[in-house]
Amino acid sequence: MNELLKTGFSEMGLSVSDAQLAQLNDFTARMLETNKVMNLTGITEPEEIATKHLLDCASLLTAADFSKKSVVDVGCGAGFPGMPLHILCPDCELTLLDSLRKRILFLQSCIDGMGLTHIEAVHARAEEFAAAHREHYDFAVSRAVAQLNVLAELSLPLVKPGGMFIAMKGRDSDEELAAAKKAIAALGGEAPRVVDYTIPHTDITHRLVLIRKKKPTPKQYPRPFRKISANPL
Numbered sequence: 614m615n616e617l618l619k620t621g622f623s624e625m626g627l628s629v630s631d632a633q634l635a636q637l638n639d640f641t642a643r644m645l646e647t648n649k650v651m652n653l654t655g656i657t658e659p660e661e662i663a664t665k666h667l668l669d670c671a672s673l674l675t676a677a678d679f680s681k682k683s684v685v686d687v688g689c690g691a692g693f694p695g696m697p698l699h700i701l702c703p704d705c706e707l708t709l710l711d712s713l714r715k716r717i718l719f720l721q722s723c724i725d726g727m728g729l730t731h732i733e734a735v736h737a738r739a740e741e742f743a744a745a746h747r748e749h750y751d752f753a754v755s756r757a758v759a760q761l762n763v764l765a766e767l768s769l770p771l772v773k774p775g776g777m778f779i780a781m782k783g784r785d786s787d788e789e790l791a792a793a794k795k796a797i798a799a800l801g802g803e804a805p806r807v808v809d810y811t812i813p814h815t816d817i818t819h820r821l822v823l824i825r826k827k828k829p830t831p832k833q834y835p836r837p838f839r840k841i842s843a844n845p846l
């Protein structure tokens with residue numbers, strides 16, 4: 614796995630230390646061990662973890678500078694993209710957020726066991742977390758959580774004006790983006806900028822959707838989840 618990661622990061626223009634590689638391995642081992650008793654990931658081959666999880670998530674670092682910035686990972690699941698992002702950029706202030714308690718307990722055990730700092734794992738629904746953390750973060754990031762019009766209402770309220778929401782999507786997301794245009798504008802976001810990338814060592818092309826927040830989100834958002842899903846913006 615280390616050779617794949619080293620050459621992959623180098624292809625992406627990212628530098629990674631031996632200590633960071635060891636941490637990525639440590640996190641992977643903890644995830645696979647816990648995955649035996651808890652559903653964390655369907656990807657269990659080390660090579661696939663390297664490409665489809667670790668290198669994929671590292672693509673965020675090619676699009677923005679997270680150093681010393683506050684970042685929330687909305688719907689982080691087993692820690693993606695947040696954990697690799699934080700291991701590769703340890704001075705970002707990261708909040709891992711998920712509505713499933715057992716995944717947050719797993720992540721807390723990784724934070725404690727690996728001695729990580731500048732990172733917290735929070736059990737909450739994003740739309741409820743916004744009540745106390747509205748416009749608090751420089752960045753929100755998210756992968757594989759919801760359609761963009763719904764995800765924007767979960768994520769953009771957490772971002773400061775001038776900050777950015779980055780959604781990790783597939784390359785086939787043109788229609789989804791078009792359908793989210795109105796929602797993004799209503800929530801205070803600028804029109805998205807899209808960056809497509811191919812994950813090193815694969816022929817998989819994914820997409821970063823970068824949404825700059827230009828003005829505060831109106832107070833009526835986010836709505837309770839039943840309203841968001843029944844009547845998406």
Ligand SMILES: C[S@@+](CC[C@H](N)C(=O)[O-])C[C@H]1O[C@@H](n2cnc3c(N)ncnc32)[C@H](O)[C@@H]1O
Nearest residue numbers: 688689690693711712713737738739756757758
């Ligand atoms: C398919 S998983 C994706 C996990 C991870 N982001 C990844 O790419 O591997 C979606 C995660 O989003 C979480 N989730 C869904 N809706 C949420 C919400 N409103 N607030 C917080 N977490 C949410 C779920 O509990 C689940 O862990």
